[in-house]
Amino acid sequence: MPLRRRLLHLRQVLRHDAEFNTMNNGYTVPWASDPVLQAIIARAVELCRAEHGNVARRDGDVYRVAAFVGFPSEEYERMTRERPYRAERDSVIGRAILTRDVVHIHDVLADPDLADV
Numbered sequence: 222m223p224l225r226r227r228l229l230h231l232r233q234v235l236r237h238d239a240e241f242n243t244m245n246n247g248y249t250v251p252w253a254s255d256p257v258l259q260a261i262i263a264r265a266v267e268l269c270r271a272e273h274g275n276v277a278r279r280d281g282d283v284y285r286v287a288a289f290v291g292f293p294s295e296e297y298e299r300m301t302r303e304r305p306y307r308a309e310r311d312s313v314i315g316r317a318i319l320t321r322d323v324v325h326i327h328d329v330l331a332d333p334d335l336a337d338v
Contacts, residue, residue: 231257258288266290275301277314283307284314310334 258276266274273291277284283305292298308318311334316324329335 227260231260255287259290262288263290275314277306277317280305284318286314 258278262274262276265271271291273289273293275286275289278287284307285305286302289298289301292301306312306314306318309315310319313324313326326332326335
């Protein structure tokens, strides 16, 4: 899809979410739709020259992956989407929640908090 068409589509999605939020006093709609998050993470992965990336969205007292790029298999994608993430050091998402910052684990196998995961 050409960039201009994608941008127009994303604007429509955002406008729809904003209108729905207004109609429902802003209580029932997440701050962004999955297509918007998907576009954001795709561009971030491209700009960082990363192999993969994801965005997690708050769901009550846990976080769940809402958008992703570059998962190595459908099984890995399914497991990642189904797992609830908490503010703990046993995952990149958990660490990002704890630190409120970008997290980069240089060597997953050498990280003691991830050894048993």
